Amino acid sequence: MGAAATALEETRKLPQTIVMYPMTVASQVAQLVMKVQQDVADLVNKGDETLDQLFPSKDEQPEWATFDEDLDDGDGDSMDAGAPHDGERLTEGRFALYSTGEPAGYEDEPAPTATTTATPGVVADLGYESLTLAQLRARLPQLKVPELEALLAYEESTRARAPFQTLLANRITRATAK
Template identity: 75%
Template sequence: MATAPYGVRLLVGAAVTAIEETRKLPQTILMYPMTVASQVAHLVMKVQQDVADLVIRGDETLESIFPPKDEQPEWATFDEDVDDGPSAPVTDGERRTEGRFALFSDGEPDTAEPEPQDTAPGEAPEIVTELDYESLTLAQLRARLNTLSVADLEALLSYEEATKARAPFQTLLANRITRASAK
């Protein structure tokens, strides 16, 4: 079979393509609004980026011509600007162990001088060394309370009362003993 002339092949190809595109037309019409919306959104974002780039270049140029002044208002103070005077609530870098910050305490007493201990370190109950109680914060102790027996809780409470006597720790232990005993 001989090949058809170039013009005929071109017309047949165009006709088949037109028929295929006509069959796709319903789906294309449905997708067209989304395509247009997507292209418009892309164009808007591109314009915004170009405008932002121009503003940045303008800022850089103006800053090189007119150096910026210190923009901190007189009334604004920041931690690094304030002298550590007697009005500071925390002194000597110690953390508070009472009040609303007690949850984040490091377990050290709030006073500058530690309270005397009535018991020697060797006399501490086993649960104290097992939990490393001395290094626990209030939040860490709270997390471990559910795993302890009433006897362990009472031993910790008596140890706390005999050593550091921190009110938040004593309250936490006493409340847990009450709840555990009620069950």
């Protein structure tokens, strides 16, 4: 009699069990994947430990490596000549995107006068003189082709910064192709 009662109870629970079955399977699969990842990580750690025992690593610092702790010694010679000093912004290479592209000492040069070039209105409207390359890129979609051409002509007649010229020329090309 007890077996029949148990069979009846399990039969009544069957619809709920069937609904929950996919979730149970998904949970078990996720648990299995995590377990496999942990086992692989353990094997990698054991392999690293074994390799360290067989081939001990050298604690020498490469000559090209510079760490913040090394810069605090006050000698001033630990930084590379190409690295920024005292918060100076890098204007070449991968850092040019976040710079105004002004060469060192540009602040000391006089600003271009109105007699050398006429300043287009879009330059003043955008605050172009103080924009970084990334800021200019963000503002380009709202500009029309004549404004882009005016900016390019202005850039060529004043600072002639290659990244800015390339960005403007490429945007003009894309805008006129549409």
